Amino acid sequence: MPITDTERKTIIIRKEEKDHNCYHCGTPCITNSIAIDDKLFCCEGCKLVFEILNENGLCDYYKLQSHPGLSQIKPTRNDKYAYLDNEAIASKLYSFTDGNNTVVTFYIPGVHCASCMWLLEHMHKLNEGIVESRLNFTSKEVTIRYSQNKISTRQVVELLTTIGYEPYISLDDAERKLSRNYNKQRIYKLGVAGFCFGNIMLMSFPEYLSTDLGIEHQYAFLFRILNLVLALPVFFYSASEFFASAWAGLKQKILNIDAPIVLALIITFSRSIYEIATNTGSGYLDSMTGIVFFMLIGRIVQERTYQSISFHRDYKSYFPIAVNVVTPTGIETRNLQDLKERDIVEVYNEELIPADAIIIKGTGRVDYSFVTGESEPVTIETGKMLYAGGRQKGEKLVVQVLKPVAASYLTSLWNHNAFTKDKADNNNRDSIIHKLSKYFTVILMGMAAVTAVYWAINDPAKILPSVSAMLIVACPCALLLAATYTNGNLLRILSDNGLYLRDATVIEQLGNIDHIVFDKTGTLTQDSNRYSFKGHQLSVEEKGWVYNIAAHSSHPYSKALVNALGIYPASGADGWEEIAGKGVKGRVGANSIWVGSKAFVGIDDMPDGQPAAYIRINEEVTAFYITPVFRESIPQMVPLLAQDYELSLLSGDNNRQEKTLQELFGRKSVLLFEQKPLDKLTYIEHLQQANHKVLMVGDGLNDAGALQQSNVGITLADDINNFTPSCDAILDAGQFGKLPSLLKLARSGRYIIYFSFIISILYNLVGLGISMTGNMSPMIAAILMPLSTLTIVLVTTGAGSLMGLRAGLSLKSK
Amino acid sequence: MSVLYILVLASIAVAAFFLAAYVWSVRNDQFEDNKGAALRMLQDDEPTKQ
Numbered sequence: 001m002p003i004t005d006t007e008r009k010t011i012i013i014r015k016e017e018k019d020h021n022c023y024h025c026g027t028p029c030i031t032n033s034i035a036i037d038d039k040l041f042c043c044e045g046c047k048l049v050f051e052i053l054n055e056n057g058l059c060d061y062y063k064l065q066s067h068p069g070l071s072q073i074k075p076t077r078n079d080k081y082a083y084l085d086n087e088a089i090a091s092k093l094y095s096f097t098d099g100n101n102t103v104v105t106f107y108i109p110g111v112h113c114a115s116c117m118w119l120l121e122h123m124h125k126l127n128e129g130i131v132e133s134r135l136n137f138t139s140k141e142v143t144i145r146y147s148q149n150k151i152s153t154r155q156v157v158e159l160l161t162t163i164g165y166e167p168y169i170s171l172d173d174a175e176r177k178l179s180r181n182y183n184k185q186r187i188y189k190l191g192v193a194g195f196c197f198g199n200i201m202l203m204s205f206p207e208y209l210s211t212d213l214g215i216e217h218q219y220a221f222l223f224r225i226l227n228l229v230l231a232l233p234v235f236f237y238s239a240s241e242f243f244a245s246a247w248a249g250l251k252q253k254i255l256n257i258d259a260p261i262v263l264a265l266i267i268t269f270s271r272s273i274y275e276i277a278t279n280t281g282s283g284y285l286d287s288m289t290g291i292v293f294f295m296l297i298g299r300i301v302q303e304r305t306y307q308s309i310s311f312h313r314d315y316k317s318y319f320p321i322a323v324n325v326v327t328p329t330g331i332e333t334r335n336l337q338d339l340k341e342r343d344i345v346e347v348y349n350e351e352l353i354p355a356d357a358i359i360i361k362g363t364g365r366v367d368y369s370f371v372t373g374e375s376e377p378v379t380i381e382t383g384k385m386l387y388a389g390g391r392q393k394g395e396k397l398v399v400q401v402l403k404p405v406a407a408s409y410l411t412s413l414w415n416h417n418a419f420t421k422d423k424a425d426n427n428n429r430d431s432i433i434h435k436l437s438k439y440f441t442v443i444l445m446g447m448a449a450v451t452a453v454y455w456a457i458n459d460p461a462k463i464l465p466s467v468s469a470m471l472i473v474a475c476p477c478a479l480l481l482a483a484t485y486t487n488g489n490l491l492r493i494l495s496d497n498g499l500y501l502r503d504a505t506v507i508e509q510l511g512n513i514d515h516i517v518f519d520k521t522g523t524l525t526q527d528s529n530r531y532s533f534k535g536h537q538l539s540v541e542e543k544g545w546v547y548n549i550a551a552h553s554s555h556p557y558s559k560a561l562v563n564a565l566g567i568y569p570a571s572g573a574d575g576w577e578e579i580a581g582k583g584v585k586g587r588v589g590a591n592s593i594w595v596g597s598k599a600f601v602g603i604d605d606m607p608d609g610q611p612a613a614y615i616r617i618n619e620e621v622t623a624f625y626i627t628p629v630f631r632e633s634i635p636q637m638v639p640l641l642a643q644d645y646e647l648s649l650l651s652g653d654n655n656r657q658e659k660t661l662q663e664l665f666g667r668k669s670v671l672l673f674e675q676k677p678l679d680k681l682t683y684i685e686h687l688q689q690a691n692h693k694v695l696m697v698g699d700g701l702n703d704a705g706a707l708q709q710s711n712v713g714i715t716l717a718d719d720i721n722n723f724t725p726s727c728d729a730i731l732d733a734g735q736f737g738k739l740p741s742l743l744k745l746a747r748s749g750r751y752i753i754y755f756s757f758i759i760s761i762l763y764n765l766v767g768l769g770i771s772m773t774g775n776m777s778p779m780i781a782a783i784l785m786p787l788s789t790l791t792i793v794l795v796t797t798g799a800g801s802l803m804g805l806r807a808g809l810s811l812k813s814k
Numbered sequence: 815m816s817v818l819y820i821l822v823l824a825s826i827a828v829a830a831f832f833l834a835a836y837v838w839s840v841r842n843d844q845f846e847d848n849k850g851a852a853l854r855m856l857q858d859d860e861p862t863k864q
Contacts, residue, residue, distance in 0.1 A: 064856065114853045121854075137850035187840050195833040199826060219818060226822070 022046050025164075026067030049164050056125045061115050068115030069164050080348075081161075083322035083333035084154035092321075093153070093169065095143075101131070103145050104153065106160065106167035111140045120165060127151050127159060142167075169321055186241070190296045193238035196230040197289040203227055204286045208779045224276045224283070231285040235269050239292045241299075254429070257437035257480055260444065264475030265292070271468045284472055287785040291477045294789050298484030302491065302504045318389070318701060319405070323354050326398065336405055347397040353390045356408040357399035359383060364397055366390040389701060418681060418709040423728065427505035432750060433483045436757065440476050447768070469771035472781070478760030481792050486752045489800035490745065497809045498735030499714075499742050506728045509712045510746035512693045516641060517684060517706065519698035520651035520661070523716050524638075525628045531564035532627070534611070536620035544568040545588040546615055550595050552576060553584045557613045557656065558595065560626050583613070593617050612656060628657050633737025635664065640740050642666050646692070650675045650683060652702055681705035697739075701725050741807040748803040756795045763788040 020029045022042035034041045036054075041047040049069060053061055061068060084090045096103040110116070116135075120142050123133040129151025133144045142165075146156055160167055203223040242258045242265065249256035265288060272283025325334045326344040336354055339345070344360065347353055353366070364380035368390045377393055380386060386399060388408035405411060428434070448467050455463045487504035494501060501507065518524055538546065547568040550558040555578075573586035573593075583596010594601040594616040601616040611623035641647060647669040649661060655673040662671060672683065680696075684706050687694050696703065696710035699717070704725040707713030715727040716736060731739070767784050801811055839845070 114856055117850065117853050118857050121857075135850060136847045137853060138847045184840060187845075188837060191833055191836045191840070195829055199829055202825070203822075222819070222822070226826075 021067060022069075023062070024050050024067065024069035026069075045164075049162065052126065052163060053119070058119065058122055058125055061119045064115040064118055065113045068113055081154050081157045082324070084157055085152065086322070086333050089322050089333065089335055090153040097148070100148050101145065102148050102153070103143060104156070105141050105143045106157070106169070107139075107141050108135075108160070108165045108167050109140065110165050111135065111137065111142075116165065119163060123159070126163070127155070130156070186296065186300060189238040189241070190293070190300060193234050193289060193293040193296055196234045196238075197286075197293045200227045200230050200286050200289050203230075204282065204782065207282045208782060220282075221279070227282070227285045228273065228276055231269070231272070231289055234289045234292050235265065238296065239265055242292075242295070254434075255438050255441055256434050257476060257483075260437060260441045260476050261295075261480060264471055264477070267468050268472045268475075271472070284781055287472070287781050290785055290789075291475065295477055295480055295484070298481050298488065301488030302484040319352060319354060339401055339405055341401055341404065343401045345399050345401060347392050347399060349392060349394060349396070351392055353386050353388055353392060353397075353399070355388045355401045355405045356403045357386050357388075357401045359386060359397055359399050361398040362395050364390075364392060365394040367393055414704075416678070416681060416705060418685075418705060423708075424503055424505050427509055431505060431508055432753065433479065437476055437479060440479065444471070444476075466771060470768060472771075478763065478788055478792055479757055481789060482753050482756035482760060482796055485793050485796040486749055486756065486800060489797045490749050493745065493800060493804040493809060493811060494742060496811065497738055497742060498732030499729055499738075500731075501729045502727070506712055507746050507749050509693070509728070510695070510743060511748075511750050513645065513695040513712060513743065515646045515648065515687055515692040516695045516697065517648045517650060517680075517687075517710070519680075519696075519700070519703050519706075520649055520657075521653055522699040523697055523703075524634050524649070524661075525630055530627045530629050531560065532625045533564075533622050534625065535622040536617070538615070538617075538622055542617055544571070545573075545591060545593055545617065546595065548573050548588055549576065549584055549586045549593045553578050553595075555584075557624075557626070558584065560656075561595065561613065561615075561624055564624070591618055626656060628660060630664075631733065631736055637737050637739060638664050639666070642669065644740075644743075645695075648672070648683070648687075650680045650706070652676070677702045677705050681709045684709045695743075697731075698725075698727075738809065741809050744807040745800075745804055745809060748807075749800070752796055752799045752803070755799065756792050759791055759795060760788060763791070 020040060021027065022029055023039040024041055024046035027042040027046075029040045029042045034044060034047050036047065036050065039050065041050065046069060053059055091097070093104050093106075094102055095105055108120070111120070117137055120135045121133055123144065124130045127146075127150075129147050129149075131145045131147060133142055135142045142160075144156060151159075157167060157169070203226055206223065207220070239262075242262050245256065246258040246262040249259060268284050268288045272285050272288070275281035275283045319336060322333045322335055323339060324346040325332050325339070326346060331346070334343075339355055345354065345357065359380060359382050361382065363382065364384070364386055365377050366380055366386060367377045368387070385402070386397075388405065388411065448470055451470055452463050452467050455466055484504075487507055490507050491501055491504060494507075501510075543565050547562060547565045548571055550561045550565075551570070552573075553559075571588065573588050576584070576586035578584045579596075579600065583594060583600040585592070585594045585596070585600075587593065595613055598614060601614045601621065603614065603616065603621050612626040613624045615622040615624060638647070642665065647665055649665060649669065649671045651671075651673050652675055653673060655671075658671060658673065662669075665671060672679075675683070680703060684694050684696060688709075688711070694710045694712075696706045696713045697716060698707055698713070699715060703713075703715075707715065707725060707727045712729065713727040714729045714731050715725060716731050716733050718733045731742075763784060767781075770780060804811055
C-alpha cells in the first residue's frame, strides 16, 4: 500500500522529534537554540549540568544510559538553602562530624538509573572538598563525606541541586536520626538457628537409623552431648523473642500464640536434658531447633519491609526545615520549631506556609489542596489570614505568624486521640490467630489433664513421659507457621500488584472491610478539572470582558471560569452586580455581559449536558462546562465495588460535581462535600460506632486524620516513593483499578489460614494419638515435624498464589 | 573408628566458619542495597592519569 502524504508527514515529524530531545534529560526541545556542538538542550539548566560534567571529564554519565538526567526546567531559588549556613540547623543533619570532616546522608528522590549512581559516586571530581560519596540505590540515600574547611554543607546541597539531584530535606530528618538496625538481630538469630539445626540433624541421624543403639555407645553419648551444646544458643538466643512476646502477653493477661509455643519449647528442652543426663534417650532437640528455625523464617517472610517507602509520616515530613525570618538586623534563617508568634516570615513561590499567619505584603494565591482537598488555588489579599500547609503560587509573601507551628490549624489534627493509638497493636489483638490459639491452649490443657488422669489410674510411671510428649507434639507452631507463611505470601502478591502494606496485620483487617470511603480530589480525580465551552466561540477580546466580570465574584464557578480563561488585563466593568445563587452581570464598554444560571442569562434552548454556567454577551450565548477528570480506572471500578461494599465519598471540594459523582456511585452511597480534615475523621468514627469496618482511600495530608481513624487507611500515590501521609498501606495509583481484586485476595487470606490450620490439627491428632499411647519415638517426631512444616509451607503459598490468580492478579514480580 | 572424633569436630568447625562469614556479611551491610551492587559493577574504571 502506498504511503499517503499525511502519513509521510507524521513519519517525518516523528523522526525529527526523536532528534530534538534534550541531550541531558530527553525532554523534547521547544526551541533548538540552546545547544553545544550538535547536542540540543531543553533549557539552560540542562545545558549547565552538561557543561559542569563536561568540564570535569564526567561525560561517561551520558554513556551508561541515554538522556539520564532530570529536567531542569523548574529553576530553584538562589538562597533556598541559605538556612544551611546556620550551623545549629545544619548540624542536625550530620551523622558524624569532628568540626571538619563531616558525614551527611541525604534522601534523593530523583535517583533512578545506573548513570545517577555513577555521577553521585563521582562527586569528588566536581569539588575537591568532597572526599567520598556512596549511594544506597535501594533506599535512594547518598552518604557524603566532605571536609568543611573546603566546602560548606550548603555548597554540598547546592552542588547536588545543580547537577540535578536535589536532596529532600525536611523537618522530619532533623528530629529523627535514622536507625537501620531494625531486624538485623532477627537475621543473626536465624543464622544461628539454621547452623545449630543443621548440625543437630546430622548428629541425630545415626540415632534415627539404629533401633537398639547400633552405633557404638561412646559415639552415641558424644553426639547427644554435642546436640545439647548446639541446642543451647537456639533455646537461649534464637528463641528469645518468643519468650519476650509470651511474657509481655502474660503481663497484660493475654494468652497470645507465643505462650503455648514457649511452653512447648521449655518442656521439650527440659525433657531432652533429662533424657540425655539419665542416658535414657536422645531427646527432641532436632525438632525443637527445627521449629525455631522455621518460625523465624516465617516471621522474616511476614515482616518484609519496603525500603524507601515510609508509612509513618506526619505533617513534619512536608514542612520545610527552616524559614526566613525578617528581623530588624536583616533576614535570619530560623528553625521551624523556634518560630514564635509575631515573627515576620518570607514565603516564596512554591513554598509552604509554615504556620497560621496574616499577610503583610503581597497577594496570596494559595493552593490548599494539602489541607482541605479543595483543588482550586485561592486568592488571598493583604491583611487576610493564611493557614499553615497552604502552598503559595506566585509572588513573594511577607507574613506575620499568629500561632507557633505545633498549634496551627493543620497540625492540631495530630493532637486528636486517633493518633495516640497503636494500630498494629490493636490489629494484633483482634487477629484470628490469637483467638484460635486461646481455644487451642485451653483444649490442649484439658487433654493433657485427661491423659494424666488416665495414666495415674493405669500406670503412674507413664504420666510424665506421655503428658510431656503430648505438649511437645501439640505445640501450635503449625498455626503460627500457617499464619506467617500465608501472610508473607499474600504480602508479596499484593506488593507485586502495587499495594504495599505497612505490616502483615493489615491483611486481616483488609479482609474484614465492609464500607469504603473515598476522598475525591487527587484520589478519584486527577488534580485538575477539564473546562470546555459550547455555543458561541469567544474571541480574545470577549474573553477579556468575561474575565473582568467573573474575576470579582467569589463563586466557585466564577473562579473556575477565570481559571479556564487565563489572565487578561483588568479594565473594570460598569454596573457590576452579583445576585447570590444566580450569577453576575455587568457592562464592558457598550457590551452587556451575563454569567450565571439559565434563567439568569435569560435563554431557554441551549446544548444540555449540564453546563456549570452560561455566558451571554449581548445576544450571543456560550455554555461553560466543568468536567472532573477521573482516574482511568474509576468508571469501571466504582460500580464493581458498589456490589460488595457500601461506599461513601468525602470531598473537601464544593458540590459542583455532585450529579456526575452520584451517577457513578449509585443512589445508596453517601456523598458529602466541603469536608474539613476533622469532619472526615468524625464521619469515619460514626461509621465505626455503627459497627462498620471502614477502608479509607485518600491521598493528601487533609485525609491524614481519616486514614488514621479508619480500620485500614490506603494512600494513593502516583509515585510510591513520594511523600504520603501516615497510613496502613500505599497503593500505586496506576494499579487503582485492581483494588477490588486486591480486597478479594485479602479476604481469602483468612480461609487459607483456617485451611492450613485444619491440616496442622490433623497432623497433631496423629502425633497426639501416638504419644497418648506412650509410643512416641524421636524418629517419628523427627519425621512428623518437618513433614507438617513442609505441608503447611506448600499449602499456604500454593493456595495464596491460586487465589491471587483467580482474583485476576499477576504473580510475576517486577 | 576414633577418626570420627576428628571428622565431627572438623565438620562443626567448617559449619561454624560459614556461620561466622554469614554474621560478618550481615554486619557489613552487604544485604542493605541489593540493586546498587549490580549497577556499580557496570561502571568502567577511571582511566589512569598519565
